[in-house]
Amino acid sequence: MFLNVRDFEEVARTRLDPVYYDYVAGGARDEVTLRANEEGFQRLSLLPRVLRGREKRELDVSLFGSRASMPVLLSPTAFHRLVHPEGELATARAAAAAGAIMIVSMASTVAVEEVAAAARAAVPDRAPALWFQLYLQPDLEFTEALVRRATEAGCTALVVTVDSPVLGLSERNKRNGFTDLPEGLRCENLRELRGGEPGSVRQIVMSPELSWEHVDWLRRHTSLPILLKGVLHPEDARLALRHGVDGLLLSNHGGRQLDSVPSTVDLLPEMVDAVGGRIPVLLDGGVRRGTDVVKALALGAAAVGVGRPVVWGLAADGERGVRRVLELLREELDHTLALCGAGSLRDLTPDLVRRTPAGRG
Ligand SMILES: Cc1cc2nc3c(=O)[nH]c(=O)nc-3n(C[C@H](O)[C@H](O)[C@H](O)COP(=O)(O)O)c2cc1C
Ligand SMILES: CCCCCCCCCCC(=O)C(=O)O
DSSP states (O other): OOOSHHHHHHHHHHHSOHHHHHHHHOOSTTOHHHHHHHHHHHTEEEOOOOSOOOSSOBOOEEETTEEESSSEEEOOOSOGGGTOTTHHHHHHHHHHHHTOOEEEOTTOSSOHHHHHHHHHHHOTTSOOOEEEEEOOOSOHHHHHHHHHHHHHHTOOOEEEEOSOSSOOOOHHHHHHTOOSOOTTOOOGGGBOSSSSSTTOBOOOOOOTTOOHHHHHHHHHHOOSOEEEEOOOSHHHHHHHHHTTOOEEEEOOGGGTSSTTOOOHHHHHHHHHHHHTTSSOEEEESSOOSHHHHHHHHHTTOSEEEESHHHHHHHHHHHHHHHHHHHHHHHHHHHHHHHHTTOSBGGGOOGGGEEEOOTTOO
16 A cells, blocks of 8 residues: 555565666765755654644645646656656656646656647646756757757746756666666657757766856746756855846755755755745755655745655556655645644745754654
């Protein structure tokens, strides 16, 4: 029986090839940050209010023009067809049915046009909420074409991942010799549609030479809202404001890039402070429970993202699994709000969160 997100991870672990399980579960180097993300939430306690609840609680949010049924979105995760044959098509259908925002990874194993079509078909009466995650490629012509494809497919925001000047090093992948996708799976958004060898697929380039000038370039080439994913230093948050960025997704890539960075929830208050309410700050990393969502929102996040939980849902039970993971998080969020005496997300304020004294969390 799937009672919580962890149950899905357990089933996924038994179903998946161990090499692919490790790819998803793992983090960089010693996995200090990977563990810190969940521990960060566990060290925080909730201090509920009483005698001020409401029979029905409002969980809807509106973010960058996308309406969503809850402040939990699907962070971008690569290679869904590694864990389920329907891959991102199943994920997109589940997200659309749940009314959740899905950030489609640039490294998806289904082309963004097909992902969008699957989402639209799942909810013919409304527009599904899809955003696109981008690794800015040094070949700007290619990047521009890809942004155009994502926009034409119906993605309504760009999430630019900036924490990957080089690829993080997973020792699990190295030990397992996992260096390439299996036969038949490709990053479909990287396929040459016009130039190059027709039908061939490019490698994603992680470039240490990317700079704020590239963000400025992107700003000039799209009218979509731009969020930066992976800004961790408050000074970079302030720079993002100056470069016309519309939002931040506070993320350490689920502990998969630089190991030893703080947990995202520990950084949240100072990042919220750094942007001073001028743009929304979203957060991902270690969110596994409705209580985690409430803690992040109370500390100022506009919404949270989940990465691995979605992949576990997909691996364990395809579209139905992702749907159930999202439902569970929604139910837990609603239940936690009720127990905290909160009638809506607006009632979540920092005074509801306490740091557990050291040694007791
Ligand atoms: C299997 C996997 C693939 C990922 N692929 C991407 C990606 O393509 N682009 C990206 O920006 N982040 C990627 N991430 C990071 C997630 O977007 C997100 O930051 C992270 O998973 C959040 O932590 P959580 O897994 O604890 O929820 C990936 C994470 C995982 C686990
Ligand atoms: C097939 C083995 C590794 C290939 C690396 C490509 C990286 C794509 C981006 C995925 C990602 O961000 C992640 O965290 O994983």
